[in-house]
Every structure is written in structure tokens, then in C-alpha cells.
Amino acid sequence: MDKLRPLDWVVVGLYFLFMLVVGLYFTRRASRSVADYFVSGRDMPWWIIALSAVATYTDAGLAPAVTMLTYQGGLLGNAVWWIPYVIWMPISAVLWSKYWRRLGTITSAELLSVRYSGKFAHIYRGVYAMFMSAFIVVLMGYVSGWLGAALGPILGWEPINLILFSAIVTAVYTVASGLSGVAYTDAYQFGIFLVGNIILVPIVLAGVGGMDNVYQMIETTRGANAESFFSVSLPAPGLDGLTIMAFIVQGLFFAASPTGGEGFTAQRFMAARNEFHAQVGQLFNALLTLIVRVVPFIFLGVIAAALYAPGSVAEPGEIWARIVNTYAPTGLLGLLVAGIFAAYMSTISTQMNWGASYIVNDFYKPFIKPDESEKHYVWVGRLGSVLIFGLSLLVAYYLVEGLRAWFLFINSVVFAFILPLSWLRFFWWRLNIHGEAAALVIGLPLSYIVWFPLGFSNEQAHPFWQGFLLLFGLGFVTIVVVSLLTPAEKIETLREFYQRCRPPGFWKPVIGDFSVGERRKIKDETLRDLFDCVLGVTSCASAILTVISLFGGHWLVFAVALLVCALSSGLFIGRWAKRGIFRSLGAVGNNVIRRV
Numbered sequence: 001m002d003k004l005r006p007l008d009w010v011v012v013g014l015y016f017l018f019m020l021v022v023g024l025y026f027t028r029r030a031s032r033s034v035a036d037y038f039v040s041g042r043d044m045p046w047w048i049i050a051l052s053a054v055a056t057y058t059d060a061g062l063a064p065a066v067t068m069l070t071y072q073g074g075l076l077g078n079a080v081w082w083i084p085y086v087i088w089m090p091i092s093a094v095l096w097s098k099y100w101r102r103l104g105t106i107t108s109a110e111l112l113s114v115r116y117s118g119k120f121a122h123i124y125r126g127v128y129a130m131f132m133s134a135f136i137v138v139l140m141g142y143v144s145g146w147l148g149a150a151l152g153p154i155l156g157w158e159p160i161n162l163i164l165f166s167a168i169v170t171a172v173y174t175v176a177s178g179l180s181g182v183a184y185t186d187a188y189q190f191g192i193f194l195v196g197n198i199i200l201v202p203i204v205l206a207g208v209g210g211m212d213n214v215y216q217m218i219e220t221t222r223g224a225n226a227e228s229f230f231s232v233s234l235p236a237p238g239l240d241g242l243t244i245m246a247f248i249v250q251g252l253f254f255a256a257s258p259t260g261g262e263g264f265t266a267q268r269f270m271a272a273r274n275e276f277h278a279q280v281g282q283l284f285n286a287l288l289t290l291i292v293r294v295v296p297f298i299f300l301g302v303i304a305a306a307l308y309a310p311g312s313v314a315e316p317g318e319i320w321a322r323i324v325n326t327y328a329p330t331g332l333l334g335l336l337v338a339g340i341f342a343a344y345m346s347t348i349s350t351q352m353n354w355g356a357s358y359i360v361n362d363f364y365k366p367f368i369k370p371d372e373s374e375k376h377y378v379w380v381g382r383l384g385s386v387l388i389f390g391l392s393l394l395v396a397y398y399l400v401e402g403l404r405a406w407f408l409f410i411n412s413v414v415f416a417f418i419l420p421l422s423w424l425r426f427f428w429w430r431l432n433i434h435g436e437a438a439a440l441v442i443g444l445p446l447s448y449i450v451w452f453p454l455g456f457s458n459e460q461a462h463p464f465w466q467g468f469l470l471l472f473g474l475g476f477v478t479i480v481v482v483s484l485l486t487p488a489e490k491i492e493t494l495r496e497f498y499q500r501c502r503p504p505g506f507w508k509p510v511i512g513d514f515s516v517g518e519r520r521k522i523k524d525e526t527l528r529d530l531f532d533c534v535l536g537v538t539s540c541a542s543a544i545l546t547v548i549s550l551f552g553g554h555w556l557v558f559a560v561a562l563l564v565c566a567l568s569s570g571l572f573i574g575r576w577a578k579r580g581i582f583r584s585l586g587a588v589g590n591n592v593i594r595r596v
Contacts, residue, residue, distance in 0.1 A: 004155065008334025015192060015338035016169050019345065019433055022188060023173020030178030033374040038106050038357040038380050039271040046557035046585055048183050049268045049281025052350070054288040055186035056264055058225065060344035061146025066294050070301020071308070074229035075548040076236045077301070078294065080464075085290060087251025091534025092261035093282035094529050099426060099501050100261075101278045108132075108262045109362040112499065115425055116433040117493040122366070124437050129362035131440055136355035137388055138346055141395025146280040146317075146343045151337060153321035159398055166341050166348075167483045174349040175382040178269060182258060182349045196332065196339040197296040197328025202511040204303055217306035217457040219251060229305060230552035232340075232545060246465035253419040262422065265353045272420075279576075283536075290540055302551060303335060320567075342426075348389065356384035400469035416468050416502035417443025418474035424440060424479060429494055432596055435483030504529070535572040555561060 002266060004012070030037045044052075069077035105111055109132060112125040146168075148159025156164065208214055235241055255261045261269075263280070272278035295500050297320070304319045313319055324336055359383045369376070413453050418439040424431040450456050456467030494510045504526035511519065542565035549558040576582060 004337065005330045007331050010339065011334030012329065012338045012341070013343065016166075019189065019342075020169050020173055021183050022185050023177045023334040023349075024183035028182055029175070031375060032377055032378055034361060034377045034381070035106060035380045036180070037468055038353065038361065039182060040178070040269065040270055041182045043273055044179075044183060044268065044271040044277070044281075045273060046074060046281035046284065047276040048187060049272055049277065050284035050288060051187035051190055052183035052196075052346075053265055053268050053281070054287040054293060055190035055193075055343070055346035056132050056350040057289050057347075058293050058343050059146060059230075059347035059516060060150050060188060060340050061143065061145045061194075061317075062293065062343060063197065063297055063340065064146065064150045064317045064320040066297035067301045067304060067323075069306040070298050070315040071319055072310075072316055073236075073238060073558065074305075074554055074593060075298070075302075076234070076239060077551060078246070079234070079236070079239055079299075082290065083247035084251035084254050085563070087537055087542045088246060088261060089282070089286035089289065090540050091252070091533045092255040092265065093201075093286060094536060095503075096255050096261045096266070096270075096426075097269045097278035097282045098275035100266045101272050101275040103270070103498065105270060106361045109358055110167070111425070112433070112436070115489075115493075115497050116436065117490050118433065120437075121433040121565050122432060126363045128440060129358035131444065133355045133388060134359050135444075136351050136358075137391045138395055140311070140351050140355075140389065140392030141148050143344065143347050143351075144392060144396035147340070149315070149317040150340045153318050154325055154337060160393070163393060163396060165388065166345055167393075169332060170345045170349050171352070174352045175385050178378075178381075179267070179353050181269075182346075182353050182450055183268070184344045184347065185218045188344040190288075192335070192342045193339035194293060194296070196335040197300075197331055198337060200328060201296050201299045203329070203332070204323060206302065207327045208306060208436050212304045215304055216303070221306060221309040225310075231553055232548050232552050239591055240463065241461055242465040242469075246468045246472075250419070250468065251421045253472075255422065257415050257422045259420050264350050267354055267357065270579075274584065276581050280585060284534075286540055287543075291543055295547060298548070298551060318409060325357035348392075355382075355388040356381045359388075360385035372435075391498035415447070416445070416471035417447055417478075417533050418477050420470055420476040421539060423505075424483075426501065426503040428511050429507045430483055431487055432486055432489050434486040435479040438477055438482040439479050442478060443471070444577045446474075447471055532575060535568050537573075539568040539572055542568065 009074050017550075029041070033041075035041055063151055069080065073079075090571055100108075103114060104110060107112065107129070109125050112121055112128060116124075143164050145159070147162050151157070151162050152159055157165075173185060176408070184314045205211060205214070208217070220231060222229050223381055233246060255264075265285075268281065269278040272281060295589070300320060300323055304323060308319065313322075324333065328336055338357055364380050364384075365372075369380075421431075421436060424435070450467050450471060456462045491510065494507075498507055498510050502522065502525075511522070514522075542561045545561040546558060546565055549555075
């Protein structure tokens with residue numbers, strides 16, 4: 001039953017109107033060229049990169065998912081995504097953010113034309129673009145499925161009606177304004193979502209009698225399992241050593257995978273004013289994504305554990321909505337509903353633009369109409385955005401069931417087979433287009449078969465690590481073997497790629513003509529970056545441990561984690577400041593700032 005009062009609907013209506021105005025403001029700028037439409041004219045500042053990226057990660061499922069995972073698994077319930085993210089996000093800030101910006105491409109598929117040569121590489125770029133577009137359609141369908149779980153119990157609407165209600169405004173401003181409109185509306189949407197849930201927490205706490213009462217209630221509802229609920233030590237139930245290892249491997253390679261640093265995050269890097277804006281934007285994004293946005297829902301998950309005994313809720317994904325229904329007053333309820341719509345729309349708008357970029361830049365323009373005007377390609381991009389969104393509605397309506405299984409599949413499994421490519425492309429000169437293609441053509445269908453028809457999504461029968469490491473290992477062997485059995489790429493192509501990107505790794509045949517001084521500079525940069533990666537991961541991991549140890553009352557752990565976080569963060573920031581990275585944020589790089 002719809003609990004919203006007229007004031008709530010006014011709040012929701014004002015939100016939709018504001019998003020439409022902000023998005024349409026950028027229409028004229030987006031219409032100028034493909035680069036303006038898909039990478040914001042390469043003029044995006046670091047703070048918009050961060051806020052836009054975290055808003056996209058904060059889809060409609062964030063509130064119900066984090067609340068559910070905390071309710072089910074305790075303070076370590078979110079470790080299923082924390083472990084890989086705490087590794088790949090700082091690594092991406094140090095390494096891949098600058099690599100993508102240096103490449104100067106519009107999409108990640110365009111990398112294929114830089115990294116490889118020949119007719120097959122050209123054709124495969126189009127194939128890869130279509131695969132990525134199809135993946136984005138499925139991803140959008142999954143996100144739409146969470147919208148029903150979040151707002152269905154509050155509004156009493158069917159999921160498809162919720163999706164269509166927000167679809168019109170999302171499509172209008174996304175299609176019209178391109179990435180600039182998407183990114184700036186993302187920033188506002190994230191703020192609305194976060195503020196509403198921050199306000200909700202003390203209201204719910206007051207309603208249940210405060211945190212002391214919550215802890216007492218958990219002792220009752222959880223009984224002997226109460227201690228494990230508040231544990232912050234690994235391994236833990238559902239997180240044995242092999243599962244943790246699988247998540248660590250995943251994190252190491254996610255920094256350049258299509259579901260991580262090669263996805264819409266890379267689109268932000270390519271849109272940055274310069275590589276320093278890309279790096280600092282990703283660093284800020286890591287802080288927001290890993291900690292700031294999840295704290296309210298850890299509170300709500302702990303409270304849910306006090307209110308609902310294990311097994312008493314048929315669909316745990318609806319617990320957040322139950323709490324909102326019970327405790328949110330008029331006005332705040334409207335803000336929370338607007339916040340969920342904001343989370344959904346920020347993710348969907350990004351994916352619409354991201355998916356259309358592949359259609360235009362890597363399929364339509366190279367293969368269908370190579371000599372049209374920039375405005376023509378922009379209009380094709382707009383039509384592509386609508387097409388992708390329409391197909392995602394069909395996926396949401398017919399295919400997405402079992403949200404937890406899809407949560408792990410989308411975030412952890414779907415690209416397990418091709419994850420080795422994320423390192424091999426940048427770190428190993430011998431990888432060729434045949435190894436690249438073998439990974440995708442074999443990996444995507446195999447991932448689905450292993451996870452669903454073969455039953456590896458059943459966590460009772462098959463721990464997560466089994467399916468993930470099976471696919472990852474098969475992928476690594478397949479890619480390396482196929483590459484070694486087929487001809488290497490032309491040395492001229494590899495040298496051009498290296499000159500643009502300058503990655504570390506095994507590039508000896510490519511840099512053979514470099515001077516001793518240039519090689520020394522490359523080595524020094526590599527060692528410096530590796531140390532920064534370790535500092536970044538340590539800082540992020542200790543920050544998370546600092547937060548959750550507070551909830552569990554582990555004061556010694558809290559003190560040690562806080563000290564480690566302060567030292568590693570201070571050293572990391574100091575090293576970047578010494579190199580002038582933060583001072584460089586005032587520079588425009590290779591682009592002149594153009595006014596809207």
C-alpha cells in the first residue's frame with residue numbers, strides 16, 4: 001500500500017524536476033561531438049569523477065543489499081564485495097586511471113585498435129563492443145530488479161511500473177545531455193540518496209531504544225551466534241581461506257576488468273582533464289565507495305538483526321524497505337523514495353551512455369557509417385541509449401530472479417574467465433588479438449553455464465571460490481596458450497601502444513631501443529607505483545576495519561586499525577603531494593576548458 005503523503009510526493013516531484021533541469025542544461029555541449037557526448041570533452045574535474053563514479057556504484061540495490069548482507073552475515077557480511085574492492089580501487093587510482101587517460105581513447109573497446117593490429121583486430125573490436133553492450137543490458141536489468149525490491153514494499157507498485165515511472169525522466173536527460181549531464185546529475189543524486197539515509201539512522205535508533213538496546217536484542221534474536229555476528233576477524237562463516245583468496249585474486253585483476261576499472265570507471269578516467277584528475281578522482285571515489293556510502297546501512301543492518309530473527313523474513317532484500325515503512329516520517333519518506341530513484345537513475349543513466357558509446361564509437365562508426373558528421377554520430381548515440389534501456393527492461397521483467405545469485409554473478413563471476421586480460425594487456429608484450437578473442441568468445445557463455453545451469457550459484461553446494469577460481473584458472477591458461485601458439489603483434493604497434501600508455505611489466509623486446517636513462521625512469525616509476533599501491537590498499541582496508549570495529553566494540557582492534565590507517569594514508573598523501581599531483585589539479589592538461 002502506498003504510504004506516501006502529499007508532502008512526500010512533492011519531495012519526489014521536485015527531485016525529478018531538478019534532475020531534468022540539470023541534465024538538460026548540458027544538451028548544447030553534448031551535441032558538439034562524439035568526444036563531448038561520451039567523454040565530456042575530456043574536461044571532467046576530479047571531484048565530479050569521484051561523485052559520478054560512486055553514484056553509479058550506488059544503484060537502487062545498495063540500500064537493500066548492504067542492509068541485507070549485514071543482517072545475514074554480521075559486520076563482515078559485506079566482505080563479499082569489500083575484499084576485492086579494497087584491492088582494486090586504490091590500485092586503479094595509482095595505475096589504471098593514468099593509463100586510460102594517457103591512451104586518449106573514447107571507449108575501452110578502442111584500446112583493441114591501439115594494442116593490436118590487423119584486420120582481425122579491427123573486426124574483433126566490433127564484436128567486443130556488441131558483447132559489452134549486451135553485458136550492459138543485463139547489468140541494467142539486474143539494477144532494475146533491485147529497484148522493485150527497494151521500493152515495491154513502500155509504494156506497493158509492481159517493479160515494472162516503478163522502472164517506467166523513473167525511465168522517462170532518466171531517458172530524457174541522459175539522451176539529451178551525454179556524459180556531462182549524467183555526471184553532474186550523478187553528484188546531486190548521490191547527495192540526495194546519502195543525506196536521506198543518514199537522517200533515517202538516528203530516527204530508527206530512537207524508535208528501537210538506542211544502540212544499547214539493539215545489542216541486547218541481538219543477544220536474544222541471534223543467541224549463540226551473536227558473538228560471530230559482531231566478529232571482525234577473518235576467516236569467518238562463508239568466508240573460509242579459499243574464498244578469501246578468490247576475492248583477493250579477483251580484486252587484483254578487477255582494476256582493469258569490465259566490471260571494475262575498465263568499465264564506466266574507465267570512461268570517467270578518459271574524460272578527466274588530465275591524468276592527475278583521473279588519479280585523485282579515483283582515490284576520492286574509493287573513500288566514498290568503500291566507507292562513506294555504506295555506514296548508514298551497516299547501522300540499519302545491525303538494527304535489522306535486532307528486530308528480525310534469522311529466517312523470519314522471507315525476502316531479506318526487502319528489510320531496508322520494511323524499516324523505512326515502519327520508522328520514516330512524512331517528508332523523510334519522500335526524500336528516501338527520491339533517494340532510491342536517484343540511486344537507480346544515476347546508475348541507469350551512466351550505463352545508457354556507456355553502452356551507447358560502444359555502439360557508436362566501436363561498431364556504427366567503424367563499420368556502418370565511417371564518414372558522417374559528429375552531430376550524426378551524437379544522434380546515433382542518443383538512439384543507442386534508448387535501445388539499450390528498452391532491452392534492459394525486457395531482461396528485468398523476464399530474466400532476473402534470485403537477487404543474491406545475480407549480485408555475485410554480476411559483481412564477481414561474469415568476467416572471471418577474462419580477468420587475466422586486465423594485466424596481460426598492459427604488462428605482457430606477447431599477448432595478441434587471438435588470446436584476447438579466445439577469452440571473450442569462450443569465457444562469457446562458459447561463465448553463465450558454470451554459475452547457473454551447473455549450479456555453482458548454490459552457495460550451499462559450491463562455495464564461491466570453486467566457480468570463480470575454476471573460471472579464472474581456465475581463462476589464464478587459455479589466454480596464454482593461444483597467444484603463444486599464434487603470431488605476436490607487430491613490434492611497431494606494440495611500441496606505439498607503449499609510448500602512449502607507458503605501463504610496467506614484460507616489455508623488453510618493445511623498449512629495446514630506449515636509452516638507459518629512459519629505462520631507469522620506467523623502473524623507478526614502477527617501483528614507486530607498486531609501493532603506492534600497497535599503501536593505498538593498506539589505508540582502505542584499515543579504514544574499513546576501523547569503522548566496523550566500532551560497531552563491534554573491539555577497542556584494541558579499533559586503535560590499531562586507526563593508527564595503521566593514519567600512518568598509511570598520511571604517507572600515501574605525502575608522497576603524492578611531494579610529486580605535485582595535487583598541485584597539478586589546477587592544470588587543464590592537453591585540453592582547453594570550454595564553457596557550456
